Amino acid sequence: MTVNSDIEREVHAVARRGKDAAVDLATLSRAAKDAALTAIADTLVKRADEIVAANAEDVERARAEGTSPAMIDRLTLTPRRIEAIADAVREIVELPDPVGESVRGGVLPNGLDLRQIRVPLGVIGIIYEGRPNVTVDAAALCLKSGNAALLRGSSSAYSSNTAIVRVLRDALKGTEVPVDAIQLVPGRTRESSTALMRARGLVDVLIPRGGGSLIQAVVRDSSVPVIETGEGLCHVYVDADADLDKAVAIATNAKAQRCSVCNSAETLLVHEAVADAFVPRVLESLAAAGVTVHGDPRVLEIAAAHPTEATVVEATEEDWGTEYLAMDLAVRVVPDVDAALRHIRRYSTQHTEAIITDSLATSRYFVARVDSAAVMVNASTRFTDGGEFGFGAEIGISTQKLHARGPMGLTEMTSTKYVVTGDGHLK
DSSP states (O other), rough: OOOHHHHHHHHHHHHHHHHHHHHTTTTOOOOHHHHHHHHHHHHHHHHHHHHHHHHHHHHHHHHTTTTTHHHHHHHOOOOOOOOOOOOHHHHHHHHHHOOEEEEEEEEESSSEEEEEEEEEEOEEEEEOOTTTHHHOOOOOOHHHHHHHEEEOOOOGGHHHHHHHHHHHHHHHHTSSOOOEEEOOOOOOOOHHHHHHHHHTBSSEEEEEEEEEEHHHHHHHHSSSOOOOOOOOOEEEETTTTTOOOHHHHHHHHHSSSSTTTTEEEEEEEHHHHHHHHHHHHHHHHHHTTHHHHHHOHHHHHEOOOOOOOEEEEEOOHHHHHHHHOOOOOEEEEEHHHHHHHHHHHHHHSOOOOOOSSSSSHHHHHHHOOOSSSSSSSSGGGGGTTTTTTTTTSSSSEEEESSSEEEEEEEEEEEEEEEEEEEEEEEO
């Protein structure tokens, strides 16, 4: 894609200011950063009316464009929601600061003192969709971990994001944190996103947050290193040795507790040895939750033999590779654990997989052979989350293997450097 030179200059100018700010931010104490975060939380609450007024412009425009009620709800900010966003910032204040932490080291045989310490990544660009609360979450996490944040939200939330970033920057004016540690990437068209993706040397890392199409577009078009987050085609496998009461509860929770998030289950695999006993029960439970089942021929056969209130339709090949993010679940009966693993290897996005079994040997076999960021044993996929893991807030869930994998908390937003101290040592 060709980028207008004026837009590219504007985006790169923002990135350069971010790079300068990152140098000063990296050396600040935890106390200085926490004071800035506290100021941000307080200012968000004080100026909530200003943010709500700007948000109303986005909401009105979204309604005029025929945006779905669910998406409008995600876009909408209220004073109560802004209070909750401010509380989330205050929770980040309480988290340990990873910067400066010694990862490993010691005195070498030649007397050199070697230390590997955590340092900020530098300038982080975040390209995200929809929810304006991400603007605050991302900025706060970047600040706490010593990184400058370049924020590129969707055009649907442009007025909201502009107001929020103005408030955040004003809050920093009375602190030690450089104002340019938080910046909104200028522009409302795809060109500005593309310019950010091509700012190699000015931006250290890009993190896309949103649907699969956004993530893949950033991965495909960016010359800046990208950490892939979010896309989750998660599986639950019910083994021959599963406790079926637990299996019904876990499968239903994994799908229906909150279906629109990346750690919700999209496919349920059932060992044929327990299919006749398990499938009718899980169909009944899923029906009560309002889930539509996309079943393979065996599932359809069992559903016909054991009528329930469930809506069961024939699964297509496309269903096995679909991240529904809705009240839909693909269900397949498999002959054994190896067949389940083959299915997962073919269709998984390497986010989270779960096995339900009372067999220690089978659980170990499954865990060893699944290549995903998280593997659950007798637990819902919904637990793949920074807060649930005890990390506090997260910037996203990485589904790749380099640098960070799984929930990305503050530690995952750092790199390391080696500090070697000698006393006139020569090689």
